[in-house]
Amino acid sequence: MAPEEFVVTPYEVKGRIDYERLREQFGTQPLTPELLAKLHHVVGGDLSPLLTRGVYYSHRDLGALLDGFANGQPFFLYSGRGPSGPLHTSHLVSFDFCVWLQRRLGVRMYIQITDDEKFWARSGLTREETAHWGMENLYDILALGFDPKRTHVFFDSRSIAALYPLAIRVARRIPYSTVRATFGFEPSQNIGLVFYTALQSVPCFWPSWAEGRSVPCLIPCGIDQDPHFRLTRDIAEGLGYPKPALVHSQMVPGLLGDAAMSTSGNAADNALFLNDPPPEVGRKVRNAFTGGRATVEEQRRLGAVPEICSVWALWRTRFAETDEKFAQVTRDCRSGALLCGECKGQLLERIHAFYRTHGEAREKTKGWAESTIVTAAPKPL
């Protein structure tokens, strides 16, 4: 793979991603200053750091969705998680953003936990494992600050009665050839995963179906997930439901320097898991790939390169408490004033503090997480 090449699909992220080129390849729209200003107006306050720092950078139909909201048409948020193991910090990007939107706008959140899909996608996982991680992941997600009264969970294996009547209608509109082209499946792929995209589309339409009126949907997701929902958008009108709007984030690079913080290759050191004990977190961050130079002298002279640094990405996506702090870290990194060791130490203080408060919040969700799971169909057909 040449240095300028990259591959981004829902099942693979490879190479150094040129995000503007990727956006053009996918045919999505940029999050322009005008659109951010509109969002600022609608939320009536400061923007999320995930917006001000450019982590979210692309969208489909976000402007029309915001216009509708301003005119009294509320939307709902939809995001999901394939429970293959513990959550890691890169998963926080979409859920933190959803929490922010829910708190600012009071909108409903639908979370899909795809314990069926992950069993189909990963032959090394048992059903016991995907079901176990489904609940563990759910506690972590809810603990980020979702409103118990406005948050609803489709835990696939347990919510299937709620999803299936609509999935039947969705699945008839998706030919196998479209799934093959979208995901690049081989003929040896199991029929569970082939079917799965129907179930992943269902939450986009579920409130409209359940309530018999048009309820728009907004999906915050990594840009790699866009192909899933292009397919969903293509079938929406035929079903009589609005196309889901999307807002896309860049990927969080892995601690080992990969383009995305994935653990598919069993590289546990590539990610900070939310259940890593503090010494493990410390060790992983200390060993993390940075944009630093070969020697202290060289770094003081030339500065480091934040754009390729996995530690800078953690500051950027969550751990810089203000945009000022983030600007300062970036500036001092680039100038050579801040060396990697010290930068990591400052970051670790914040990560450890987050793990402590998150752990407490997580325990509290166990009292109400079950009540968020939707188990019954709102109507038979």
Place this chain on the structure above:
Amino acid sequence: MAPEEFVVTPYEVKGRIDYERLREQFGTQPLTPELLAKLHHVVGGDLSPLLTRGVYYSHRDLGALLDGFANGQPFFLYSGRGPSGPLHTSHLVSFDFCVWLQRRLGVRMYIQITDDEKFWARSGLTREETAHWGMENLYDILALGFDPKRTHVFFDSRSIAALYPLAIRVARRIPYSTVRATFGFEPSQNIGLVFYTALQSVPCFWPSWAEGRSVPCLIPCGIDQDPHFRLTRDIAEGLGYPKPALVHSQMVPGLLGDAAMSTSGNAADNALFLNDPPPEVGRKVRNAFTGGRATVEEQRRLGAVPEICSVWALWRTRFAETDEKFAQVTRDCRSGALLCGECKGQLLERIHAFYRTHGEAREKTKGWAESTIVTAAPKPL
């Protein structure tokens, strides 16, 4: 298509079927006199007319299943119906046989009503239609004499919570390429029907899964359905469940002379629907294709040909009240003593009588049909 050619798949039956050749092509075993004697011994009484008249003629593993039963290992019966419209008389072949086995052996019956599959398989049907016909068909099926206490129904769209945990495990073991080869699906086939074979396999394993012990399954079905269950048998051992045994019937020819009583081509006159009013039944039988000759004189001299006659098939599969009556009709047909008009008149008396008693029994099932539908999973995984 040359006269000796024929095609039999779960979605197509064409040509004049050579049932022995078909059995050899499919690799199933003949129902030998020895096996019928064993069955006679196990049921402790007379055999079903569907056996004595050769309608059921082929099997897989029936001998071992009967040996197990004789040694205290009960099995259960499984059959199903795709509710695309009203039931017709050819559907009675498998359900009549199941009633007979249930009454003789006291075994459990599981019936799958595939209102999802028929919606996926027939683009002209709405969900309202497949759900409606699902209940209508269920009343007709139960009215044939099933024991309310020992009969359980998977009505797919309503039973999905009961089926799905096991379907997740089944689907991982079925590659798309196997489904394509088994059913001859084009790439344009929708992903619902691609997935469907997993749901059709689930009932074969459901009691074993639910009870955590090996419960053998017997599936009486038309020989055209064998490919479905070959696939199921291939995955059984990997899941840790017994392979379902099968007993195969020949197809009931259509009233217009086709190899099978199908209404896929919208040929309503090809079948006797259980909701046809009596004058309609009379008209269809009077117009039915027979094995008669061009003139009365010729028929008296040469006799007729029962083997190609759609009316003889009705005598054979249900309406001859004894094997003696069936033998007499066959003999008199072949000799020329019985002309087609008189034969049809005698048959119609019996069909009308059946429709009357069946209609009464059907009304009574409405009081308990709902209670047979399984809606909850016996365990979460």
